[in-house]
Amino acid sequence: MHIPTLRADPADAGAPSHRLLLRAGYMRQLMAGHYSLLPLAVRVRLRVIAVIREEMNRIGAQEVLMPMLQPAEVWQRSGRLAVMGEEMFRLKDRKGADNVLVMTAEEVVTTLASELDSYRQLPQSWYQINTKFRDEPRPKAGLMRTREFTMKDSYSFDLDADGLDKSFEAHRAAYVRIFERLGIPAIPVDASSGAMGGSGSTEFMCPSEIGEDDIVHCPQCNYSANREKGTSRLPAADPAADAALAQDAPERFGTPGVRTIDDLAQRHDAPAGRQVKTLVYVLSPPLSSGGHGGVVPPDGQQGQLTLVLVRGDHALEEQKLIDATGATSVRPAQAEEIVAALGAAPGSLGAVGVTGLPVIADEALRGRSGMVTGANVDEVHYRGVDIARDMTVGQWADLRTVAAGEACVMCGAPLEIVKGIEVGHIFKLGYKYTDALGVTVSGPDGKPLKPIMGCYGIGVERAMAAIIEVHHDGKGIVWPASVAPFDVVVVVAQQNDAAVAEAGELAYRQLLDAGLDVIIDDRPARAGEKFSDAELVGIPLRVTIGKRGLAAGTAEVTERATGETTAVPLDAVAEHVRNLSTSLKGK
RNA sequence: CGGGCUGUAGCGCAGCUUGGUAGCGCACCGCGUUUGGGUCGCGGGGGUCGCCAGUUCGAAUCUGGCCAGCCCGACCA
Numbered sequence A: 001m002h003i004p005t006l007r008a009d010p011a012d013a014g015a016p017s018h019r020l021l022l023r024a025g026y027m028r029q030l031m032a033g034h035y036s037l038l039p040l041a042v043r044v045r046l047r048v049i050a051v052i053r054e055e056m057n058r059i060g061a062q063e064v065l066m067p068m069l070q071p072a073e074v075w076q077r078s079g080r081l082a083v084m085g086e087e088m089f090r091l092k093d094r095k096g097a098d099n100v101l102v103m104t105a106e107e108v109v110t111t112l113a114s115e116l117d118s119y120r121q122l123p124q125s126w127y128q129i130n131t132k133f134r135d136e137p138r139p140k141a142g143l144m145r146t147r148e149f150t151m152k153d154s155y156s157f158d159l160d161a162d163g164l165d166k167s168f169e170a171h172r173a174a175y176v177r178i179f180e181r182l183g184i185p186a187i188p189v190d191a192s193s194g195a196m197g198g199s200g201s202t203e204f205m206c207p208s209e210i211g212e213d214d215i216v217h218c219p220q221c222n223y224s225a226n227r228e229k230g231t232s233r234l235p236a237a238d239p240a241a242d243a244a245l246a247q248d249a250p251e252r253f254g255t256p257g258v259r260t261i262d263d264l265a266q267r268h269d270a271p272a273g274r275q276v277k278t279l280v281y282v283l284s285p286p287l288s289s290g291g292h293g294g295v296v297p298p299d300g301q302q303g304q305l306t307l308v309l310v311r312g313d314h315a316l317e318e319q320k321l322i323d324a325t326g327a328t329s330v331r332p333a334q335a336e337e338i339v340a341a342l343g344a345a346p347g348s349l350g351a352v353g354v355t356g357l358p359v360i361a362d363e364a365l366r367g368r369s370g371m372v373t374g375a376n377v378d379e380v381h382y383r384g385v386d387i388a389r390d391m392t393v394g395q396w397a398d399l400r401t402v403a404a405g406e407a408c409v410m411c412g413a414p415l416e417i418v419k420g421i422e423v424g425h426i427f428k429l430g431y432k433y434t435d436a437l438g439v440t441v442s443g444p445d446g447k448p449l450k451p452i453m454g455c456y457g458i459g460v461e462r463a464m465a466a467i468i469e470v471h472h473d474g475k476g477i478v479w480p481a482s483v484a485p486f487d488v489v490v491v492v493a494q495q496n497d498a499a500v501a502e503a504g505e506l507a508y509r510q511l512l513d514a515g516l517d518v519i520i521d522d523r524p525a526r527a528g529e530k531f532s533d534a535e536l537v538g539i540p541l542r543v544t545i546g547k548r549g550l551a552a553g554t555a556e557v558t559e560r561a562t563g564e565t566t567a568v569p570l571d572a573v574a575e576h577v578r579n580l581s582t583s584l585k586g587k
Numbered sequence B: 001c002g003g004g005c006u007g008u009a010g011c012g013c014a015g016c017u018u019g020g021u022a023g024c025g026c027a028c029c030g031c032g033u034u035u036g037g038g039u040c041g042c043g044g045g046g047g048u049c050g051c052c053a054g055u056u057c058g059a060a061u062c063u064g065g066c067c068a069g070c071c072c073g074a075c076c077a
Helices: A039-058 A072-078 A080-087 A106-113 A161-182 A239-245 A261-267 A318-325 A335-342 A432-436 A460-470 A498-513 A527-537 A547-552 A570-586
Strands: A027-031 A034-037 A069-071 A089-092 A098-101 A124-133 A148-158 A187-190 A199-207 A213-217 A224-226 A251-254 A276-283 A304-311 A330-332 A359-362 A371-377 A380-385 A395-397 A416-430 A452-459 A488-492 A518-521 A541-545 A554-559 A565-569
Touching: A034 A039, A039 A124, A039 A148, A039 A161, A039 A460, A069 A072, A072 A080, A072 A098, A072 A106, A072 A432, A106 A124, A106 A148, A106 A432, A106 A452, A124 A161, A148 A161, A148 A460, A161 A187, A161 A199, A161 A416, A161 A452, A161 A460, A187 A213, A199 A213, A199 A224, A199 A460, A276 A318, A276 A335, A276 A371, A318 A330, A318 A359, A318 A395, A416 A432, A416 A460, A432 A452, A452 A460, A488 A498, A488 A527, A498 A518, A498 A541, A498 A547, A498 A570, A518 A527, A527 A541, A541 A547, A541 A570, A547 A554, A554 A570, A565 A570
Parallel strands: A187 A224, A304 A359, A359 A395, A488 A518, A488 A541
Antiparallel strands: A027 A034, A069 A098, A089 A098, A124 A148, A148 A452, A187 A199, A199 A416, A213 A224, A213 A416, A251 A380, A276 A304, A276 A330, A371 A380, A416 A452, A541 A554, A554 A565
16 A cells, blocks of 8 residues: 555656555544545545635635744733643744744734724625644544644624624524535534633534534424533422421431432432532633733632532533633542542532532522532531522522433423534634724724624534545445545456557546546456445446446446446446536535 | 553564564565456565663563553543
């Protein structure tokens, strides 16, 4: 197996010989998270990019190109240098200046936008397609998660929120078209906006077993959300049951050996749903955003110890905790930190009477009484706890992880949890960057007016990986015609038969002349080997030229997806294949 | 960053337990054979055994350190 080369025959200069191309496959790994793309993959990549570019241009976005190597100072000013932390590649140049390899381009595009003078110049949407870098702690799954990848990122600037809504909708519609054309059955889901800041966050998810995200999905009304953001409707609490267990004051009781929710449920008649689970987290302080010289937080180690309460049968969704508190990051507290703060080890923790630490509780606990929770004394718990009466909850929020089978918030039907690949993400940034970098234009009244931003991204190689996940069978890849590396492969069944070889070459030329992207397999190999290579590589159409058909003046045209084969007169092959290809691309 | 596994020819692997100077399949080169679903035969070329140090007369093999890759977890716009 070798890297493909170009045909050596000078008479055919420029005509790729595919003796090796078909066998070489698509890519080679250089190191974890970095791949060389071989000619086949490059062709697919260019076609994917072409689709994205067309649809971006169609909504009036303009293509720009911004540096991938940027001064760290730009990121310092927006405050993101610290937020991105180790995920950002950093390097010094010969003068000792700090530089970074970019993850996105909000800062630089905003700098460009500072040249806008008038509200009359808005709205604007600018996009670029280039390499992004992320020092992933763990690159994996081939092109699915790499440290170096191609991203289409676009940024919109509008006069006001209504304008932003329009730009956002335009992008959303463009993304729907893009994924449809790429053959990716992406569904838009509500998502957390994470470290980018902003709201109206929508991810495009391709359902797949290998996906790294969980999607909450309602089969009835189509409500869809990332599990980090999604919620569900809970059965109303039973006030009578609560009242039956209510007491005038929390009552302590010994729980020797109890360490877990299950222990307590089984040994002390306290169903998980009646328990208050007390988690201790360390929240890193939110970034003070806005204004020039935004403050960079200390590196996040000295955070705020916080009690997080969820119902015993619920799990905490950490991203919701981050979103609710504005923290830049959260981590579970260490056992020593917990003992130092509360005087008890995990297993007997609770918020009753705790006033020295912030307490944030999940909505499912609001108004509950007759509850059971830890007493902050090892192996002692309380029962008869009335949350409103006995605890000082500083903030209520939706914090729990949605579980399959819970009722849809919109329609009440049972929810499903499906895995998905995040192939695109669009969201409304708001004024974060125009604020931080002080961008204004003159408004209709002559006064300065701050543009509002949106940003929108598609990972190109990840999209390729998603396409393959969706479009393959036991024989290999089945590329959608829109992105296949070639439209058609000519397989010469008997390369050593001069007449057959000549007919194959002729068919190849005719297909080229018909405007198709065509590859000829002129290896002196057996037909069976060529067939299986063509199938593995996944070219949508195959024209087989062989002795058998030649005797009857025909070639065979085979569809990769269906295996359907048609005999076509030799002089009609180009026309036939062109029509077939056009029809496949239309699908 | 934790846990597990793996580094031997371009690719995939065996050899390591029990130290004696490297082998198999595919790929590659030559000749013949075969020729519409991965022919068969004969003959070849190709390896710092991840790196460094140690033990030993002798190390792919034993010991220590380091590096890299894969999987799980943590992490992740």
